[in-house]
Amino acid sequence: MTRKGLTFPEDAVSNGRVGTARIRAQIGATAAALASPEPAPLMAPLLGMAAPKRSKYSNEKCVVDGIKFDSRREAACWVVLRSQEAQGHITDLRRQVRFEIAPPAVIQGRKRPARYYVADFVYQRSDEEVIEDVKGHLTAEYRLKRHLMAAKGLTITEVK
Template sequence: MAKPSKYKSQKIEIDGHTFDSKKEGKHYQGLKLLERTGQIQDLQLQVVFVLVDSVVLDGRKKPAMRYIADFVYFKGGLKIVEDVKSKATRRLPAYRQKKHLMASVHGIEIREV
């Protein structure tokens, strides 16, 4: 039996993609419609951004710190990075640090939906 989600979300599959929640899946469907009508371009899912390169500490290699965006697309020539978050996960310290690093390192402000 699968372990229930920490935040009570339910995984859902749409178009062969598995989403962490129904909310994320529904948002994907809305973005696909916007892409089909030409309002956004180049919709990508689960895009990886390196925030801090890997390092060697105390003789051991530590992996790079990464942020994985739920959705990335272009609108009017601007790169938009979106993350589907609940109120609870928006307050998590790890997410807040990654959001800060995305702005600092990549100059990108994450749009939360």
Template sequence: MTKYRAIKTDCDHGHTHDSRKEAARCNQLHDMEIDGAITDLRQQPSFAVNIGDSYICTYVADFEYRVQDCRIVEDVKGVRTAVFQLKRKLVEATHPGVVVTIYPPVRRKRRKAKKVAT
């Protein structure tokens, strides 16, 4: 168990994932690939971040796949850390055409209406 309480879990296809949520997403993506909705599914694709001649870091996503001609890089997140946000921006800036998506999508909380004193 990690500091975010993630438990390593195997998916139905024999891969070990860092969390139950990631294993469930792997199962969904494999089903989508079988149905023909996506192609070229890869696990743990890595992207080296270089600025000029300097190596900065390596970003390892959870999944990469194609929807028609669009390349999707996906990361399953329960907690969006500052390090993740920074690496995501660096990858998108140094690798043209790569957009890192987050699963599950961010849900915005609705604000409660303020009570008006009468």
């Protein structure tokens, strides 16, 4: 059938209106899909349902030796450092060590707490203390903390 210069198949025409039956069928199918207990995978985020949470920098938390790590890379470094400690190459291996980088201060009449940098690993190699941080992405906050640590005479070894 041809209408206003357009050609439609014969089964598309219903009661002089083109495509209404097809549109009604699509609306019915959509309503049925929305009413089903399990939404389509792409519809879940649109419907406000909890989609799988992805971290900001795509790191995956994991557990090694009963210890929780923020990323697989950090866990792998822990395994390597533990083996180096067992072989005697390093000593006094510690995790999540806090360093004060700014003392408490009064700002506009309000007392503000001290600011800290938390190193992933700290250990002794020979007579030197090594501060090690596993980084996948260098943030502006980390660069500032690295700068403040350097101002205190402490160097951070970055593992990428």
